[in-house]
Amino acid sequence: MEVNIKDIIRTVAESILQIAAFCLIGYIAALRGIIDVKVRRQMTRVNVAVFTPALMFSKVAFSLTPDLLIQLWVIPVGYLVLSFVSAAVAWGLGMCFGLSMIRRNVSIAGATFMNSNTLPIALMQTMSATLTLKWKEDDTAEKALDRSFQYLVLCTVLGSVLRWSVGVALLNATEKPVKPKGVNTKILTDPPTREADADSDPSSSGPITPHSAVFNGDLEASTLPPSGRHTEVQKGCLIEVKTGAQCPKSSKANFFQKNWPNLCRRINKLDPRPFIPKGIRKAADELLNPPLIAAFAAIFVACIKPLQDGLGSIQPLREFISTAADAAIPLTLVLLGAFFHRPPKDKKPQTYDAPQKDDGTQTDDATETDDSKSQLTKEKRVHSWTSLLDITLTLLARHIITPLMLLPVLAYICWKSDQSDVVRDPVFILSATLIVGAPPAITLAQMAAKADLDIFDETISKLLLWSYALATPITTIILVVGAMLIYKSTL
Template identity: 35%
Template sequence: MSSSSPPGDTPIWPLFQTILGSITQVILVCVSGYVLARRGILDKSTQKQLNVINVNFFTPCLLFSKVAFILSPAKLRELWIIPIFFLLVSGVSLVVAWFLGNVFRLRPSQRNFAMAAATFMNSNSLPVALLQSLRCHNDTKDAIIGRALTYLLLCSTIGQFLRWSYGVHLLSKADPLEEEIGNTTGFQDDATHGHTTSHQLRPRTCVAPNRRHTTPVFYSFPSTPFLDAVNLPPEPETDSISDSDSNPDDDELQIPVWSRPSPTFLQRVGRSVRSIWKKVTNFLTPPLWASLISLAVALNQPLQHVLEVHLHPVQGAITQAGNCSIPVTLVVLGAYFHRPVEKTEAAPSTARSSWRRASFASSLREIFRLKAREEDRRSRVQQRVGKGEGRTIFVAIFARMIVVPALFLPFMAIGALRDHPPVFQDPVFILSNVLLLASPPALTLAQITQAVSSDTFERLISRTIFWSYCFVTPPAMVGYAVVAMLITKL
């Protein structure tokens, strides 16, 4: 990895072993989630509850521990180029995925998913594991890891800001097609069951309920042509009129709008402030709050010193809670691969009497017939909703791991050739950024999709993670690592 080492010293096999080891760890934790879901321990409701706990507690602790106790104002001043580089990569990834989504005619929600998967890359576990396996003749392993963590941590911090702000906005947009399918389900059910009985097709006779608090006074007279005539019990006419007139709801006075006092200046200001604060709180998710607070702590060195030295148990508790975030995310992600089979109703017992079996025969035939129609309708709906999933996965992976690295690698080579900015003189910086450019989609996307869109992207995110990590990442990351080493020799 140094300028004095020949290209033949490039450690291909250790790199490949490291990549396989990192992916195997992810797969094993996901398999445990699948087994738990298959045994019924990790059902849908439990998955949602785990994700809620993860989003509101474990992930904020992870973000706080990674930023508040490591970054400092001096590091931020020295590495000003990294935030600019990361934002530029994210913006280009977003545009590339949007363009490819339009070319492949993806639906709006699928295009948004592809844009999110292409923009938010794995900036923690996989690049760090790869950099730990590298060696440099003129540098120590601890120094390499220390500088690499600093580079990747800045990118990870900015990435978390983007994921839990704009990423949530992208993945929370509903698909118009799925909304239409959901809204028309009830009408299709009515149409399916409408032929079973003839009286359902006839117009129903409406009889007004006896609710004096909602019926106007003049509807109480029998001569008024409204709805059906109802035989009223013999009552003195005066009582009926007096009862109707005594109803306070019928004679309620409506205050004209012009007579209401206009709000004062302070009331208008308070209303505007409350409206703005409500929008801000809806936008700021718990992980985003944690990122902002951790950045404030990192920029305040006295407060950072208090947390690290005088409040060490607090720091340890936050760090331990943050270490639970990624495993919980992977367990829930593995549970997504399990598709529970719907239980069918058991047939009636043979011990029942013959007359009861005969009476149920026609009903059971009708129930099974309707159930077959319902299953057929659901399969058609799932085909419409799932149409384009393969193209969506292709767009997300192709944009994230092929197109974006191809666009930025020439600029990385030019920067290494001219050693400008000065940070390009560090080979670890070049390796970190190249691995970050080609890194697969972030695993936390599963956490975000479950939090903001429930089960809408469950199958899509699981398939995207499976294809990108199991098939594309091993050869791609080895190739990009070799390219990065060649760039450092320029």
């Protein structure tokens, strides 16, 4: 496998520029206010729920076969080893430098879940035509490209399963905001009536103020489906608590209000899944998500040949899935570019001359103002330092330490294996080295959005920017040269 350094540099530059073009579009859209933070998060949820599952299903369901899965058993084993080593390295660095649990989890996620589809596939598409990747005498560039897709698609499936199960659970392992005590949320599930108010004990329940009634109604509105009659009764009951007037004397409204408490109590007693333990239901609700379900469904279809042929023969279905899949990566890159833009903070109030005493010295209020400013400056410096530390440790674990640990192991396995084994395929060696040193997954931003880690938006955006713009072009050249040396050692 002869390698031309100029071709490698050109290939890497073309792939990076293609990604940067989409990111630039998203950044400009965010800069002009077209994609603000709220729109970006909603579009990310749509991407995770629709387009990303279509991408996973289209790449796996109609391309893999059971025989091919059996032959490629080394890929899932190697991918699991790679993920474990990457997580262990990031965890060790986090413990050595005293990172908090949530910061350590973000670092582990960035080091463990690498980009196994967008960048490696783009690189292999170009390198298969420029490099000599023949494994057998009848091998061609088209066959080499097909094999690279099979290897990378399987890595993509495994990465998706780990990313949207273990990764999301890892990022969710943090303290959630505690609900304030003393908030009564029964106003919709048990609407107050005059009889209930008369029978209640004022000393135990306390008075219901207009503010608390409106607040409780808004709090529970998000958990119940809106309905015309329900909204009418809800507004009427809130007015009753607020003003002391009776609810509207409509027969339907009165009937609904009178029977609403009994209906809610009966519904709450029902268990739609009584045969599933509560712990399993909770774990399934936290781990199962559209990309993971799509990955499992794709493997299931690929393992059943009649089902695969039947679904593949439905041309409108395949075109629909393919069209939705084509929108996943561009939309992800555009949202990533918008993710890089940080909206300007609120302007600081105008400064004023600090009050002084008769002798010219500052008063106590002025001293407290100066102390608060210095404290704010100190907190900003600490935040900047911790963010830089998190990014540096993640890049070290992903781009340097993990490849240095695993590439010698890969070289030894290739050297000891037979010529017919898949690990002697130059396409496999090149794909494996690119995966070992690949940058963090672009979907890390989607994972953080799903876990509601808004406080790490800036850290994750800087991590992805530094990785793709600075580290990846350099490390990719080194990785391809390393793959060349490994393959030459097997000849």
